[in-house]
Amino acid sequence: MYRTHTCGELRKENIGEKVTLSGWVQLKRDKGGMIWIDLRDRYGITQLAAERTQTDSKLIEKIDNVNREYVIQIRGEVIERYSKNDKIPTGDIEIKIEELNVLSESETPPFTIIDNTDGGDELRMKYRYLDIRRNPVREALLLRHRMAQEVRKYLDNNNFVEVETPYLIKSTPEGARDFVVPSRMNPGEFYALPQSPQQYKQLLMVAGMDRYFQIVKCFRDEDLRADRQPEFTQIDCEMSFVEQNDVLYIFEGMVKYLFKTVKGIEINDKFPCMPYSEAMEKYGNDKPDIRFGMTITDITKNVKGKNFPVFDSAEYIGGICLKNGSEYTRKQLDALTDFVKMPQIGAKGLVYCRYNIDGTLKSSVDKFYNENDLLDFANKMQSEKGDLILILAGDKESTLHALSELRLKLANETGLRPKDTFAPLWVVEFPLLEWNEESQRFHAKHHPFTSPFDEDITLFKTDPGKIRAKAYDLVINGVEIGGGSIRIFNKELQETMFQNLGFTREEAENQFGFLMNAFKYGPPPHGGIAFGFDRLCSLFGGSDSIRDFIAFPKNNAGRDVMSNSPSEISKEQLDELGIKIK
């Protein structure tokens, strides 16, 4: 037996016991007369001790030969520590070493196995198995484990059935971002890896499974941005005989359950629901962080006609108001101006107005607006003495985008986005269709099976862009955590939808054939949702990066630097598959 206890287990009550422990040498401190070793495993750290003069010389020699990250097994007696360590649960005791076996040696690791390691990102990825030994990464993976268990517990308790859908599926003509898999048994033919199990979960509803879920890997072969992975994990769910509110109710319940069981946070209030249009007007984007206000006010009508050409020529002028920001220095304001002028933000300039504590107002456009004008704007924006008003102008879409970015930057700078506060929000009433300039036709904003609002169906004939969808996103702290929709299950409506998306009947058949076929045999009303599990875990873990919550992530080029994959394969293998490299 390699151990009687783990390294996180022994307490005062165990004093006097003879124990066997195994683990990694975290640290050895040699203070002349005394040698201490911190022995580490997944469960904690236990201090080992040996007194040079009172220990057998062979054992001392063994202890002296031990180095960091060696795996050792020791036997000894649990004794009370002279100087206790109240930072670790085993801090009251130590083990007096009586026997020591080196189970395996270690070369010096390429970076130190401590919380704030000296290893850079690439090195840590290359030696991921060492990186995982560090507390922050291990704890991220343990959190992910806990969340997966609790998700399943909640869904199981609510009658959801976990069904494994296939990974080798049909490649569809428009699946441009599909990973494909050549089939040796069917030369010249390919499977695709699923971008999501969307069609299968809808088939399961046709199949009468009523409530389905799966924590499942999905794949997308796209140019990676920071924090995107070619394989990622979804909590994928679908329900039958439901309307939008039924879906929101169940999954709001799931998120609350997770906060409670995993984070110990009780959220009693119903999550607020915000229409997409309101999110865009007030926050400038469809995933607002509502931990703080600083909402956008449209002052287009209020500021025109004073001969300030920038405003007079703008489609849209909007402002936000930073509470207690009137003392922002000129330098700080210049930095903000530089920020909004960055290409990815895209504004032309920034107008500010200080609403000073003494009630005076001072702006960068004093030439055009007197103090009364400024007070009008201030009132319109519900600004108070001591606030800073920031105004951007331009075409509506990009100005709202820039205001949103500015709002988030100010919030980050002023501590309005604390990682331990969580503000969930349902964004609803998304547009069903989006006009695509390039193809000069409408695209489905969500996917072509998303149901329109019943009362908006007549708009297909008059103003398709105005049709609202029974689609919903869950946003927490400005991060899109999940999204879904009620699906179309009516043949005629589905055909109208395909027509509006510019699909011929044949194209629709080609791309969605087996699902359309299934819909001939009594599809129930149904809807669902999918959560980005990597993202949800990183949110719960208080991190901005999903990588630490993935055991073996790939880098931004889609490479696994540890195993050096992807890689070339042999000519024989290519021959067997009936393919050639061009």
Next chain:
Amino acid sequence: MYRTHTCGELRKENIGEKVTLSGWVQLKRDKGGMIWIDLRDRYGITQLAAERTQTDSKLIEKIDNVNREYVIQIRGEVIERYSKNDKIPTGDIEIKIEELNVLSESETPPFTIIDNTDGGDELRMKYRYLDIRRNPVREALLLRHRMAQEVRKYLDNNNFVEVETPYLIKSTPEGARDFVVPSRMNPGEFYALPQSPQQYKQLLMVAGMDRYFQIVKCFRDEDLRADRQPEFTQIDCEMSFVEQNDVLYIFEGMVKYLFKTVKGIEINDKFPCMPYSEAMEKYGNDKPDIRFGMTITDITKNVKGKNFPVFDSAEYIGGICLKNGSEYTRKQLDALTDFVKMPQIGAKGLVYCRYNIDGTLKSSVDKFYNENDLLDFANKMQSEKGDLILILAGDKESTLHALSELRLKLANETGLRPKDTFAPLWVVEFPLLEWNEESQRFHAKHHPFTSPFDEDITLFKTDPGKIRAKAYDLVINGVEIGGGSIRIFNKELQETMFQNLGFTREEAENQFGFLMNAFKYGPPPHGGIAFGFDRLCSLFGGSDSIRDFIAFPKNNAGRDVMSNSPSEISKEQLDELGIKIK
């Protein structure tokens, strides 16, 4: 709201309530004055009723228009049934229809949605979403769900951490049966889909995760035999600081827990352990069904020297004894002879000996053996009056194989393999190496990281074929359910192993490089196991086929006949991937 209750929920206590139900029309019976509909959902069947003369004519028209597999929503009052149906939980009540909406219509399904359907295999697969509506398939998937939840509960309670390992991994030179995935972002390079997460789970042990599990899809691009799938699911586990007994203890516990929670079966006894050599000698194969005896007796030494050339020239002669089989007719014995002569069984003939109730013995080799001789054999085989002795001769390996097949056939015929009896068994002490005639070298029987018995290590120099491995299989009812091993974690031993397998250092590096590299930094002693989850579910479900326990299985050619995949992909897609079809 589509429903107030499911179709499995209403009882006598609900009589008088107004309810709304939704579901599929299972059956409509029109008895002139009365119309009944069986309404079905995942949870059960509820009977609906309408009396022609007392129902509004528009409603009657709607009811008349409804057909099998239509999805309808009805509102009505729960009333007591005149003739109760004690076969279903809702059998005391029915709903008097007051309103009916057709939610969606159905064409006539290609086969009937009943337990014993008229649909053939191929048709059921093509319309799998209809097949799943049938009780047996739905129940198989619900059983699988239940088992997955209980597996995770047990492992979570035992400190196992669920870690998702990657699906896009490195293709290795010997991964001939790997599915590969071309990378668009890295043209000419490929990922592979994992045949198992073996190397990753060992890396997680190096990473200090201590106990890992995952219910995970694995992929193998091989010629499919009946009941093999190109993608299949494993319960994959690994533990650190363990010896073989620790692993067996934990996973025996898991299987007992599953039997108890899923099947209500308590197994208190420790699972028996049987060395591989004993399994081969007594049962003729390494996954014996021990629900019954009928073990093989080696009578090679007892039967030679009586001038019967078949026996005298045979390397091995073995027999089994069928209890109470002495009355097998000549015709039955001829059939058994035909059976053992089939090419896949491979025997040349069958010798029988009836040990009659009256104590006389009568054999097919009476010319060579008198009654005393026969009595000797009978005693050697612990045969009794009324038994039938069956003997095969030939080279040892194939004769044992044939005896094993004969034993199973007799057991099937005589009801010795009841589906509701479960006999788990650990098979242990597998040989570490297997001689391969073709390549004229040893291959690893399990895999190259499997640890040999400590006391057998010296045999590497003298008789490598005799080395026993710390490897184990869990066998239930003659089916291999799981298998695993204690791994080598010592560099020198690993090198000895590679040498014996004929790997050069470079080849080993190429194939197992990143794992070997990880082993430089303090690998802990570790071992693990993997269970075939599809197989385990079908065993629990009392089925010989795994297909019904997979939601969307592929056929024996690796095709999904529902979606018609794999399929051709477009030239543009091939171009983007930088590959060509040959």
